[in-house]
Amino acid sequence: MLTPSDLLALPDFALGTLTVSPARRTVVGEAGERSLEPRFMQVLVLLARHRGEVVSRDMLLEQVWGVPVGDDSLNRAIAGVRKALAPDPAVRLETITRTGYRLSVEGDEAAETPPGTDRRTAIAGIGTAAVLALGGGAWWTLERRRANRAADLVGRADRILRDGRIEQVAEARSLLERAVADETRDPKAWGLLAYACRDLAEMAPPGEVTAMVERASMAARRALALDAAEPHARVALATLHPDFSHWVEVEDQLRAVLADDADQFYALNALSLLLQAVGRSSDSHAMRMRTFAMEPGSPAVNFKAALASWVTGDTREADRILDRALVTWPLHTGVWHARLLVFAFTGRTGAVLSMLDDTSSRPASAGPPVDQFWRPFMKALDSRAAADRIEARDTMLAFAGGSPSAATHAIMGLAMLDEIDAAYAVCDGLLLRRGPTVSSLWEQPEGPQINAQFWRRTMNLFTPPSRVLHRDPRWGELCEGIGLADYWRTRGIGPDARA
Structure with a gap:
């Protein structure tokens, strides 16, 4: 941009006979000097960088x-640029119907280019005068520096996204x-930009979601225009929109990507x-361990691999991964x-x-609400006393109504305490949005602003403590209501036998 x-x-x-000064935002010719608004000059510079080529409206809007x-x-910007270029009739700004614009200077077509060099390369950049002023070798050095700088930026961004640090997206x-x-023609840069904006759309406050979704879509279209397989x-x-109840379609799209690149x-x-x-926990675990082998230095990959191991019954492996990860991060x-x-x-x-008591080694997100949620649950697990279980149940129900992640x-937790009715009440509120425990649309202000009702998740339904819910007659109704049963029928495969 x-x-x-x-x-x-x-x-x-x-x-032509005009001198363009981006820094001063002026165009000077025989008729005098004209000042341009910043947006007008940005448009002119981009058109000059692609002199002789058609520049799409989408690209101008994006950049x-x-x-x-x-x-x-x-x-309005195009009109302002045309007015600034008007003193030299040899400088033409054409409108290409339903496509974009092309800036050219009379006589460009006759200009000589070095053998083996395409015309776009010879005149790429800010303009012909920049090439003349810098000299061919210097210009190529500048272009290489720009390309190297862009590659470095893409690499750094890729690293951040793989690490999975929400606060750094x-x-x-x-x-x-x-x-x-x-590097406006780098499809990977545009593709990763789309992915980053997709993550921000999930985490953004209400007033910013629309802009992030639109930016993600625009960047993705730009990437795919450059490389249809990006x-x-x-x-x-x-994944720009939730997979909840749309698992088949999303899975097909993701598998199509993996058909081109299995890694x-x-x-x-x-x-x-x-x-x-x-509920396909074994398949999920196999993929999760592949990403773990690919990115062992990513904290997000570590904790997700550990959770996948726990879900499939390998608590020892989960402990091994998490103990090491907690020391590192x-x-x-x-x-x-x-x-x-x-x-x-x-x-x-x-x-x-012990983890709750060690306040010096807790992340900022693990504030007082974390204590208020987990301590009564731990007390009830230890004592198994009816009063403690009721206190833990009521605490969990209260949190479930205010925070989707707590739900x-x-x-x-309720399933583990054999509070099955309460667990199903929370399922109804979170997944079917009915009953007294419907969660608020957004997470609480002190945490990441995740639109969790929109991005509802069902992974927790197939964890070891939740399996008791599957034996209840309400399980079938829940799975029909949220579309899981449709997925299993379409795919011809149900949840793992363990579940």
Whole structure:
């Protein structure tokens, strides 16, 4: 993306008899000097970079505005650029119907280019004067630097997204916006930008969701226009909207990506999550362990691999992964909570209380509500006293009505306490949105703003503590109501026998 501040670093260049100064935002010719608004100059610079080529309206909107705007904004900018170029009739700005615009200068077609060099390469960049001023070798050096800088930005963003640190996704998006500004024709940069915006759409506050969804869609379209098989864009589009009740369609799209590249990390990560959501825990675990082998240094991959191992009955492996991960990333939210969860749902109450008591080694997200939720549950597990169980049940029901993430833990906790009616009440509220425990649409202000009712999850229904729910007559009704039964019928496969 080209920003107004980027203009300050660009050299002056010539268009026919006109001199364009991006830094001063002026166009100077025989008729005098004309000043341009920042957006107008950004449009002119982008057109000059692609001189002689058709530049689409979508590309101009992406690179100059970065967010969806009306056609009037672009039309006004084009009109301003035309007025600035008018003093030299040899400089032409053509409208290509239903496509975009092309900037050219009379005599360009006759210009000589070095043998073996295509014309686009010879005149790419800010303009012919930049090439002349810098010299051929210097220009190529500048282009290589831009390409290398973009590659570095993409690599850094990819690392952040693989690490799965929720609080850093916005940083990844910023890096990728800079990368696509440097390398507008890099499909991977656009694809990863789509994926980052997809993550931000899930985590954004209500007022920002629409813009993130639209930006993700726009970036994905740009990536696929450059490379129809670009995997990151395809994964982003497949998961841009929740898979809840749409598991078949999303699975088909993700498997199509993996058919082209069996080791595509983001597709494996998303498909593993989906397979756990439909009860195919063994298949999910196999994919999760593949991502673990690919990215052993990612905290998110570590704790997800550990949870997958626990779900499939390998608590020892889960402990091994989580103990090491907690030493390496003691304050990582996902790692810390996964360690607490496995301790809790394998009955190790003392270990849970030790983690809660050690306030110096708790992430910021593990505040007082975490204590208020888990301590009564641990007390009830230890004592099995009726009064303690009632207190834990009432606490979980209260939290389930205020936080979707707490509701998923409450379902497992209530099932483990044999509070089956209460567990199903929470299932109804979270998954069917009926009854007294319907969760709020958004997470609580102190946590990540995840639209969790929209992005409802069912992975917790197939964990060891929840399996008792499957023996209840209400299980079939629940699975029909949320579309799981439809998935199993379509695929001809049910949840794992263990579940």
